[in-house]
Amino acid sequence: MRRSLWALLITGLAGFMAALDNLVVTTALPSIRQDLGGTLEDLEWTVSAYTLTFAVLLMTGAALGDRFGRRRLFLAGIALFTAASAAAALSTGLDALIVARAVQGVGAAVMMPLSMTLLSVATPPERRGMAFGIKGAVDGLAVAGGPLIGGSLTEHISWHWIFWLNVPLGLLLLPLARFRLEESYGPGNRLDLSGTVLVSGGLFGIVFAVVNVGTHGWTSGRVLTGLVAGAVLLGAFVRHGIRKERPMLPMRMFRGRAFSGINAAGLLMFLGMFGSIFLLSQFMQQVGGYSPTEAGLRMLPWTGMPVIVAPLAGYLSDRVGGRVVAITGLVLQATGLALFALVISPGVSYAAQLPALIAGGVGMAMYFAPASQLVMASVPEAEQGIASGANSAMREVGGALGIAVLGSVFSSRGGYADFAHAVTLPLWLGALAVGGAAVAAMVIPRRGAGGTAARRVPPQGRGELRDQLTTA
Structure with missing residues (x-):
């Protein structure tokens, strides 16, 4: 125990640091621009540079841990x-x-x-359902609370402290991880x-292509080259994984x-959630007229819900199955984004936004x-490392797509000059993406969805299915 x-x-602390840095910079961009200069497009790379290396190397990080020792690589990260x-x-x-x-993205x-x-x-x-529920609460709080934490530190101290915050946490974690975690390796090494x-x-x-869409457009040579080259290499990777x-x-x-169901759900959910949070955190300041701290506080009904709801949801997952809880959450989150799209306007009151904030927060x-x-x-225990890396990569790619796609639609409809009008369609698209995630989660079979590990059967030989999952 x-x-x-x-x-x-x-x-949990390590995940908090890594998840927090996805969006912690968003509310600090105006202050960073004032201190360091650069255009808004240049400053967006302070978000995208992290997302890029994070998404690209997640599976590689998992594979290196399986080969050289998970605790050892965890410490290095x-x-x-x-x-x-x-x-x-x-x-x-x-x-x-x-x-x-x-470089932060590489470590994460x-x-x-x-x-x-x-x-x-x-x-x-x-006990894994409860444990993952608590960790999910911490990760969810970090992702959604990034704008609040970043805004508060920027406004009351300086933007530098959104990064200094990680240093004492990291120095505390190094000896704890070294002496309190046991070493383990993946199969085959x-x-x-x-x-x-x-x-x-x-x-x-x-990912390089989608983070350049906002600056160069979908039809630019840079974006098309990245998409085509990336698709070709991923196709070769799929063939490699089969043969x-x-x-x-x-x-x-x-x-x-x-x-397959939980990975598709993760990609679509992060696409809708990341893109929407990226825009809504700015709406609170640009249209609502709130300071970064005030905007973050008013988003607490959304961003603070993981602390209250996620441990209970983890407990329910152990009792009724994770599939039911996940689908319910995705439906609620899609409903929250749809409610935002319905009520958002230049003069919308905070009270009118509350139902959307609460529904989105509980759902997330x-x-x-x-x-x-x-x-x-969904996989045998020996393959959980690479499964976690693959799922994390899908979610981060979804987040990058969300910021790029919803941001591109936002810009095409007037952008900052007509914020309330321009953000409506992106919010509907975000709700549609999260609704699609709920449909994808319905593919997950009821049996085995409560948290039991998949069963491993003897190998059948080269090029054949050597491991059959009970969830197949």
Whole structure:
């Protein structure tokens, strides 16, 4: 019991740091521009540089942990993330800040998937739903609370402190992780170099393209080249995963309805959620006239819900199954975004926004709690590391797509000059994406959705399905 509690504390804090930095910069952009200069498009790279390296290297981080030791790589990820955070805080120019943010993403890409595996290994199966629920609460609070934390620190101290915040947390985690977590390895302990190169290059092409859409447009040579090159490399990676005997991500895993369903749901949910939060946090300031701190406080009915709801949702996942809880959460979140789209206007009152904030917050918390549990339950225990990395990569790519696609639609409809009108269609698209995530989650079979690990059967030979999932 003590081992699982220590694992929950350590992985929860590490996940908080990594998830927080996805959106913590958004409310600090005006202050960063005042200090360091640059256009708004240049400043957006302080968000995108982190997302880019984070999404691209998640599967690679999981694979390296399986090969060289999960605790060892987890420690390396924390150390790199902490050092890069200090470098970002000390940046005196925009280029240096963007480079530091990219290195932060590398450290986070190692930490995040391994934190899920380390927690799963340390927690008895009957308690994993609650453990993942609590961790989901922390991760969800960090993602949604980024604008509040970033705005408060920027307004009352300085934007540098959104990065200094990570340093004492990282220095605390290093000895705790070293002495309180047990080492573990993945099956085979062999690194699939060709698969690593293909998936890293493919994800880089796709994510690089979508983060450039806002500046260059969908038809620019830079964006089209990234999309085409990324698609070709990812296609080669899929072929590699089918033909190779022991690939880093066996494509047979996607034949399981649980694994394919929860990954599709994660991509669509993050697409709708990230893009919407990115715009709504600015709406509170640009149209509502609130300071960064005031805007963050008024979003608390949404951003604070994971703390209250996610542990309860994790408990319910153990009792009634994660599938039901996740679908309910996604429906509620889609409803919240739709309500925002219906009421949003230049003079909308805060009271009119409250139902949307509450529905979105409860829904987000109910999804985060069982999502990790469903990922881990969809594959055999030996493959949970790479499954976590794949799922995290899908979600981060979804987040990058959300900011790019919804931001592009926002700009095409007038952008900041007519914010309330321009943001309506992106919010409807966000609601549609999260609704699609609910449909994808319905693919997950009822049996085994409560958190039981998939059953492993004996190998059948090269090129065939060697592991059959009960959730298939």
